Amino acid sequence: MTYKNSILLGTIGAYRDRFHQYQVKRSFEQRLEIAKTIPRTDGVEPVYPQDLGANGSGVAALKDSGLAVSAVNVNIKTEAKFRNGSVTNPDSGIRSEAVQYIKTAMDFAAELGSGMITVCPLIDGWDYAFQVDYVHQWKWAIDAFSQAASYRDDIKVSIEYKAFESRNHILLPSMGKTLHFCDRVGAKNIGITMDVGHALIAGECPAAEVVAAHEAGRLFYVHFNDNDRGADWDMLPASVHLWQTLETLYYLRRLGYDGWVAYDVFTRSGDNAEAISATFEIMEDLDKLLDKIGAATLEKVIQGGVPAQGYRELVKSLL
Numbered sequence: 001m002t003y004k005n006s007i008l009l010g011t012i013g014a015y016r017d018r019f020h021q022y023q024v025k026r027s028f029e030q031r032l033e034i035a036k037t038i039p040r041t042d043g044v045e046p047v048y049p050q051d052l053g054a055n056g057s058g059v060a061a062l063k064d065s066g067l068a069v070s071a072v073n074v075n076i077k078t079e080a081k082f083r084n085g086s087v088t089n090p091d092s093g094i095r096s097e098a099v100q101y102i103k104t105a106m107d108f109a110a111e112l113g114s115g116m117i118t119v120c121p122l123i124d125g126w127d128y129a130f131q132v133d134y135v136h137q138w139k140w141a142i143d144a145f146s147q148a149a150s151y152r153d154d155i156k157v158s159i160e161y162k163a164f165e166s167r168n169h170i171l172l173p174s175m176g177k178t179l180h181f182c183d184r185v186g187a188k189n190i191g192i193t194m195d196v197g198h199a200l201i202a203g204e205c206p207a208a209e210v211v212a213a214h215e216a217g218r219l220f221y222v223h224f225n226d227n228d229r230g231a232d233w234d235m236l237p238a239s240v241h242l243w244q245t246l247e248t249l250y251y252l253r254r255l256g257y258d259g260w261v262a263y264d265v266f267t268r269s270g271d272n273a274e275a276i277s278a279t280f281e282i283m284e285d286l287d288k289l290l291d292k293i294g295a296a297t298l299e300k301v302i303q304g305g306v307p308a309q310g311y312r313e314l315v316k317s318l319l
Contacts, residue, residue, distance in 0.1 A: 001287045004042040006070035006262040015266045022268040032065040043068035043313040047183040048105040069114040070260035074105040087144035088137040101149040106155040112269030118193045119161035149187030158220040160193035165204040175209040177231035191220035207247040225264040234266040293317040
């Protein structure tokens with residue numbers, strides 16, 4: 001295992017859907033203390049402004065915790081002012097506010113010793129035909145991220161794409177369109193957070209998308225979780241797609257990825273800190289399973305290209 005484990009601090013706080021609250025609310029300081037107790041933790045991913053505070057009130061607590069920061073997650077989706085979009089809001093003032101959020105998060109990332117922010121523009125998109133102006137949306141988004149990228153070139157801006165939720169259709173729904181978007185922005189410090197669960201609901205092959213982003217020089221960050229491809233359930237890695245998860249890890253290893261890996265894993269049953277601890281152990285064991293199968297066997301399966309033979313070998317290797 002050459003990558004570094006990061007905890008999305010929201011995953012050890014309150015968790016609710018439209019019908020029920022499953023986990024208790026915890027303060028930022030409480031979540032930091034819990035993170036410090038979870039084995040295999042290399043760092044954390046805080047949210048701006050919710051965790052760090054609009055004026056950085058939480059920065060000191062994070063520094064005092066001694067925890068490394070994988071990336072600062074910029075939230076430009078949940079506040080009421082972003083209801084009609086953030087970087088694509090028809091109101092130029094709101095668009096400017098969204099860009100300023102990104103710039104401020106970049107400053108905090110630098111102060112915290114992290115070289116990256118990640119942003120998932122879930123509120124930027126549409127629900128109905130003729131609801132938005134696609135021409136304007138695309139240009140506004142390019143302009144917003146161009147401003148962010150040029151603000152400081154020492155901080156990576158990593159875009160996390162998703163097909164749907166909060167909008168029925170999100171502006172950046174797939175790896176392909178997001179890579180194209182990065183090329184349109186053109187800056188070297190614009191790249192992609194590849195979330196395995198988001199790739200699954202987009203009908204993608206996570207391992208193949210990792211390769212595409214890496215080849216483009218834009219694979220900045222990876223989030224692991226799992227789902228049934230119907231919705232983004234944020235389940236434990238490999239709990240549904242064992243082979244696809246293993247394949248993704250295989251290609252991360254083959255490509256020499258040594259960056260941060262974080263985990264969008266939210267639990268309805270049991271303790272959420274325990275779920276993160278279990279996630280880290282699962283990922284470590286999946287790495288061991290790759291070693292058990294062996295690179296030679298995996299290469300043989302890939303080169304053979306015959307599933308009947310390949311899966312016979314793979315399943316036997318589990319015994």
